[in-house]
Amino acid sequence: MNVLLPDTLPQALELLSQNGDAVPMAGGTDLMVHWHVRPEAHQHTFVDLSRLEALKPLSWTADMLVLGGLTTYWDVIRDERTREEFPLLVDAARQVGAIQIQARGTWAGNIVNASPAADGVPVLMAYDAIVVLESRRGREQVPLDRFYSGYKQMRRRPDELIVAIHVPRRRYSYQVFEKVGSRRAQAIAKVGLAVTRSDAGWRVVAASVAPTIRRCPTVERLLETGAAVASPSDLLPAIAQDVAPIDDIRSTAHYRTRVMARLLYHDLRDFWGK
Amino acid sequence: MLRREALAKLTGRERYVDDLPLDDFLWGMTVRSPAPRGRIASVRFGKDIDWSRFVVVDHRDIPGPNVVALIEQDQPVLAAESVRHVHEPVLLLAHRSRAAVRSAARAVEVVVAEEPAALDFRAVPAPAQIQYGKDNVLKHLKIEKGDVERALARAPVVVAGTYETGAQEHVYLETQGMIAYLEGGVLVVKGSMQCPYYVLKALQHALGRDETRVRVIQTPTGGGFGGKEEFPSHIALHAALLALKSGRPVKLIYDRGEDMAATTKRHPALVRHRTGLARDGRLLAQDIEVVIDGGAYVTLSPVVLSRAIIHAAGPYACDNVRITGRAMFTNAVPFGAFRGFGAPQSQFAGERHMDVIARTLGVDPVELRRVNLLKDGQTTATGQVIRDGTDRVAVMERALELARYREKGHEHAGFNATHPTMRRGMGLATFYHGAGFTGGGEAALKSRLRVAGRADGGVEVLSANIEMGQGTLTVFTELAANRLGLEPDDVIIAEADTTRVPNSGPTVASRTTMIVGGLVERACDDLRRRVGLDDASRGQAVKDAIRRWHREHPGEPPIGEAAYERPPGIEWDDKTYRGDAYGAFAWAAYVTEVEVDLRTCGARVIDFVAVQEVGKVLNPTLARGQVQGGVVQGIGWALMEECKWQQGAMANNQLTNYLIPTSDDVPPVRVAFVENPYPHGAGGAKGLGELPIDGPAPAVVNAVARATGTDPRAIPVTPERLMELMENAVRG
The missing domain is CATH 3.30.365.10 (Aldehyde oxidase/xanthine dehydrogenase, molybdopterin binding domain)
Structure with missing residues (x-):
């Protein structure tokens, strides 16, 4: 195992540009889960970001919340203002693992781990978050809902680091986060759902029902157009357009689809057209 | 009273088997079957590894019969010609480095010529799946009372139903683990277990050693729930075989994945x-x-x-x-x-x-x-x-x-x-x-227990029943202290070391308090009589008498004993149930x-x-x-x-x-x-x-x-x- 310990962001970016297959390490919580059963991972070069103090704080500007590349779930849970303006971030953060994981795990790490069952990604996506990537060649911004291209596939080059996540400040008239696991805490989502409504319109984001976390444009359109929905099964055709759940060790495609329909139907009861 | 081991556990000072200091030892690892049934065609050792640096044990290294002694003598310590289940142990490896032994285990390929496996216990096995008796039935039992057919025929209502329960994993906090080493000619095996004498018996049988050359010691056990009743005999034998072959101490600790995959569960x-x-x-x-x-x-x-x-x-x-x-x-x-x-x-x-x-x-x-x-x-x-x-x-x-x-x-x-x-x-x-x-089981166990008087007037309870989180140490302390009128601090519970404690039976079957606890009480009574007191004597009188005994018999502590006696009026016929x-x-x-x-x-x-x-x-x-x-x-x-x-x-x-x-x-x-x-x-x-x-x-x-x-x-x-x-x- 080879661990590189940059002191500054430029150093980190330099190391990433020199070591094409190096793995950036933030909180390390996803790496550690599989550490002892994936010995092949031990051969990697890791770039430990823990000294990059500048990436740690979260901050506010006039029109957005800025999460740093190393901002943790706990940082968000502790932030009064986030709780008021982006309560789903706090809801989701509280459902990640246990407190120890919440204290170490980072939002950027959650994004690049690219798990279809992530807890942090759906709420960020429902708030139209923008991923800020930086490399020695410069910065680029990618909307989170266009960041993934397939299972564990994403628009991040190996030399790039997520240095910030921008969350635009808006007035939300509706927002909800649902996580369905096989138990009430410390579980991996079998179905996740983040729904928001603002001047920008409805956002419906689903987790654990497709190869990536993704928005559900067909369901969003039903909400925008006030289409008549009289039961959960009325939503099934739209859901089938938007997601592609599978049977796996945690659940079944049938269950995932039905639960998604029921959560959407019951949670949004006041908004479906009659 | 404060739970005996509470502070050690709360402060993290309790030492489980993996925490024990051990000098110059090797890490053990088990190579297992990839197939549910078949002949072992070959065992291939990866070419990228210098195998001369590893201790390698297979079934040919077992000094005695290749059997883990239990009810039937059917389960091998290490598979020889064939395997009967996925994860069946085939080979053992040891090396100074845990990482090295882990990668080495992955570099061994057990090649199995597969045969038809029986995987659904509810289905009637096909002829090619029969592997035990005529019908794969390990055991038939029957209880009969009255005349069921007649009563069913006459009953105004008959309700039928079929029910199923799944397997369950124990999830003891501490996974299975053992260490083994030689102390002179004596093989010492220490680890997490519920039944030190089961482990002793299994070691004696397969290693061909009498009890003077094997010593089993239970270490503080982080949960058992039955999972450490019979399984520890396997891992104890594996650690022992590696220690005997290498002449070095060996530590064999399962990680959670291996423990969940390869050890027992509740019967579906x-x-x-x-x-x-x-x-x-x-x-x-x-x-x-x-x-x-x-x-x-x-x-x-x-x-x-x-x-x-x-x-x-x-x-x-x-x-x-x-x-x-x-x-x-x-x-x-x-x-x-x-x-x-x-x-x-x-x-x-x-x-x-x-x-x-x-x-x-x-x-x-x-x-x-x-x-x-x-x-x-x-x-x-x-x-x-x-x-x-x-x-x-x-x-x-x-x-x-x-x-x-x-x-x-x-x-x-x-x-x-x-x-x-x-x-x-x-x-x-x-x-x-x-x-x-069940039935005549307790009588057959013939459990024995001792309570010894110590030079300071206190007592020591010597039993093979162990603490695994359920409170044995505390309950035995209370029982002895109450029986003799002593303070809890006057009572110590001996480490479950088979060279010191008698066989009071396994720590299973909800028997520890009710049955073995009864032996604690009776051994206390016996001790009191040994030191010349009547049954009413308590407290200071007991301590004084024990001290006096020590002065009069230096080096020979007074010992009270008790053996299981079946309560009157209990009858059981194992043939007719x-x-x-x-x-x-x-x-x-x-x-x-x-x-x-x-x-x-x-x-x-x-x-x-x-x-x-x-x-x-x-x-x-x-x-x-x-x-x-x-x-x-x-x-x-x-x-x-x-x-x-x-x-x-x-x-x-x-x-x-x-x-x-x-x-x-x-x-x-x-x-x-x-x-x-x-x-x-x-x-x-x-x-x-x-x-x-x-x-x-x-x-x-x-x-x-x-x-x-x-x-x-x-x-x-x-x-x-x-x-x-x-x-x-x-x-x-």
Whole structure:
């Protein structure tokens, strides 16, 4: 195992540009889960970001919340203002693992781990978050809902680091986060759902029902157009357009689809057209 | 008093086997079968590794018979020509570096010429799958009372039902682990275990050593639940073989993945009931068939089956009972001891069936139980006359009252009619658990125990029964201190070291307090007599007499002894399965309230009341803890703990995918005891450890059935399964 310990962001970016297959390490919580059963991972070069103090704080500007590349779930849970303006971030953060994981795990790490069952990604996506990537060649911004291209596939080059996540400040008239696991805490989502409504319109984001976390444009359109929905099964055709759940060790495609329909139907009861 | 080992555990100072200092040792690792059945065609060693730097052990290195001695001598220490299950141990490796031995184990390929495996214990095996006897049946057992066929033919109503229970993983916090080394000519094996003398016997047998050349020491054990009853003999033998071959100390510690994949679990079971009833619900005939999955070797399956069938008829009076049991051979990783030992499986079926009967007859489940619960003077299925003075109906009434069962029933009717997405229901189970070894088992064990007087006037209890979190150290301390009028600090409990402690039997079967605790008391009495005191002497008089003895007999401490004696009037016939199956039964009624979310089909237990009669409660804190722990384990088994099988081995062998309840998944468990001292148990106590795992699953599933109008027959009732049941109910 080879661990590189940059002191500054430029150093980190330099190391990433020199070591094409190096793995950036933030909180390390996803790496550690599989550490002892994936010995092949031990051969990697890791770039430990823990000294990059500048990436740690979260901050506010006039029109957005800025999460740093190393901002943790706990940082968000502790932030009064986030709780008021982006309560789903706090809801989701509280459902990640246990407190120890919440204290170490980072939002950027959650994004690049690219798990279809992530807890942090759906709420960020429902708030139209923008991923800020930086490399020695410069910065680029990618909307989170266009960041993934397939299972564990994403628009991040190996030399790039997520240095910030921008969350635009808006007035939300509706927002909800649902996580369905096989138990009430410390579980991996079998179905996740983040729904928001603002001047920008409805956002419906689903987790654990497709190869990536993704928005559900067909369901969003039903909400925008006030289409008549009289039961959960009325939503099934739209859901089938938007997601592609599978049977796996945690659940079944049938269950995932039905639960998604029921959560959407019951949670949004006041908004479906009659 | 403060729990004996509480501070060491709270402060992290307790040293489990993996924490023990060990000089110049090797890490051991096990190479296992990739296939469920077949001939070992070859074992290939990877070319990139310098194998001369590893200690390699296979079946040819075993000095004695290649057998892990238990009920049948059928299970090899290391597979020789063939394998019978995935993860069967084939080869052992050791090296100074844990990382090196891990990668080396992955570089060994066991090539198996596969043969047809039997993987479903419920199916009749095809001829090519037969591997044990004529029909793959490891054990047949039968209980008969009265004339079942005649009674069924005459019964006004007959209700039939089939029920299934899944395997369960123990999830002890400390995984299996052993160290082994030579001390002169003596092989020392230390580790996490419930039964030091089982390990000793297995080592002696396979290594061809007498007891003067083997020493087994139990280390502080982080949970067992039966998982450390028979399995530690395997890992002890493996560590010992590596230590003998290398001449160096060897440490063999399973990580969680290996532990979950390769060690025993609770036996899956299928139970069929056919019950003849009078119109008012009185039981006229019970015809019960119990089938359990034994896995690829006999292990303890015959005795698990025995306990399963003895408990299958429930705590009810019925004149005509037939219970047949079969333990099936399959090519699954062998199943083994787990808290309850067959009784949770057969009582899940029995108590679920009681609610199915109630629904079929249109009677109240409470009334159905009330008319059938055993009254003093009536007999169990084996013909054991129950006459202990416990009012079993009163135990049930107490639980119903504490849970507000009837009021809640009315509240739920209103709630369920109006709530858009939630449904609530109450569930009840009445059940029992026999303590100690079955039938003549305790007499055959011939348990012995000693209490020695120390030079300072205090005493030392020498027993092979161990602490694994359940409180043995504390209870034995209290029993000895109370018996002799000493302070708890005057009592020490000896380390369970087979060169020092006599064989007081295994720490299993809810026997430690009731039976071995009785030996503690009697050995204290014997000690008092040895030092010349009468039975009334207590406290300072005892200490003075012990000190005097030491002055008069330097180097020869006074020793009190006790050996098990069968309580008077207990008779058991193992051939006919008639008689007194247990010295005592503990009785219980559990009531639970469950809430089901119609959106997710997830069931959540929101209230739990556990009332039991366990004789005299010796230590209320420990007793409550045992009940609460058992209830949580039972809720997990009922609702979420599910082994996913692939070729007879667990595919979800991680704690991220095999989920046990968190504190947020269970309500406060409200515990109450009805006390009715048992004259032959220590301090009036009956066995308690296993009782609380028997009742939660049927109580919870009965409540789920009530809340949702479904009829679940198999556990775990996962949300996925409940969704299917609810959809089918709507369609049907």
